[in-house]
Amino acid sequence: MKVLGLIGSPRIKGNTAKLVKEILADASENGAEPVVYNLAKMNLSGCNACSACLKKGTCILEDDMQELYRKIEETDVLVLGSPVYMREISAQAKPFVDRLHPFVHDSSKPLAGKRLVLAYTQGNPNVDTYGKYFEYMEGIFSHVGFDVKCTVAAAGTIGVDDILEQEELLVKAREIGKNL
Numbered sequence: 001m002k003v004l005g006l007i008g009s010p011r012i013k014g015n016t017a018k019l020v021k022e023i024l025a026d027a028s029e030n031g032a033e034p035v036v037y038n039l040a041k042m043n044l045s046g047c048n049a050c051s052a053c054l055k056k057g058t059c060i061l062e063d064d065m066q067e068l069y070r071k072i073e074e075t076d077v078l079v080l081g082s083p084v085y086m087r088e089i090s091a092q093a094k095p096f097v098d099r100l101h102p103f104v105h106d107s108s109k110p111l112a113g114k115r116l117v118l119a120y121t122q123g124n125p126n127v128d129t130y131g132k133y134f135e136y137m138e139g140i141f142s143h144v145g146f147d148v149k150c151t152v153a154a155a156g157t158i159g160v161d162d163i164l165e166q167e168e169l170l171v172k173a174r175e176i177g178k179n180l
């Protein structure tokens with residue numbers, strides 16, 4: 001089983017990275033080979049709306065998304081993590097999501113059967129605050145073609161290591177990874 005982890009936080013060792021890595025930890029113990037990228041370190045342009053993907057089926061923008069397209073093609077599982085910024089995903093994660101547009105129009109459904117876990121961290125201590133938004137995001141990823149497995153969110157994570165104090169959540173994250 002191949003597993004891809006993407007972290008959409010500029011705090012490279014922050015809560016989002018820790019949450020994604022926790023999910024991946026047990027996936028690895030079960031023989032998976034996780035490949036992890038931090039989107040904040042990658043050169044990812046926004047979609048330029050050239051519509052080439054509608055004609056060719058693929059994106060023609062030559063940046064690091066090309067490597068991610070290859071990794072998505074190979075992977076069985078994607079774990080995508082983002083901090084909540086201004087009540088939505090981060091600017092680092094957003095270009096990645098927009099650049100999934102070619103898959104929406106690909107009638108061969110290349111993402112079918114690829115499992116997706118969405119992982120968020122938020123400063124707000126109430127884990128239900130962005131529940132509707134997280135549901136909406138699950139809908140987007142289903143529309144793109146992923147088999148959306150679940151969403152997990154860490155709340156009240158402001159300091160860079162705050163998530164480490166949330167033992168119950170970390171156990172839940174590991175369980176998710178184990179069941180992938």
Ligand SMILES: Cc1cc2nc3c(=O)[nH]c(=O)nc-3n(C[C@H](O)[C@H](O)[C@H](O)COP(=O)(O)O)c2cc1C
Pocket residue numbers: 009010011014015016017083084085086087088121122123124125157158159160
């Ligand atoms: C620009 C910015 C905007 C933020 N907006 C929100 C928000 O709307 N709601 C919220 O709960 N937390 C918000 N936060 C807090 C982060 O979501 C939270 O601290 C998160 O765990 C950071 O993840 P990291 O440790 O991986 O960087 C914001 C933080 C920043 C820097």
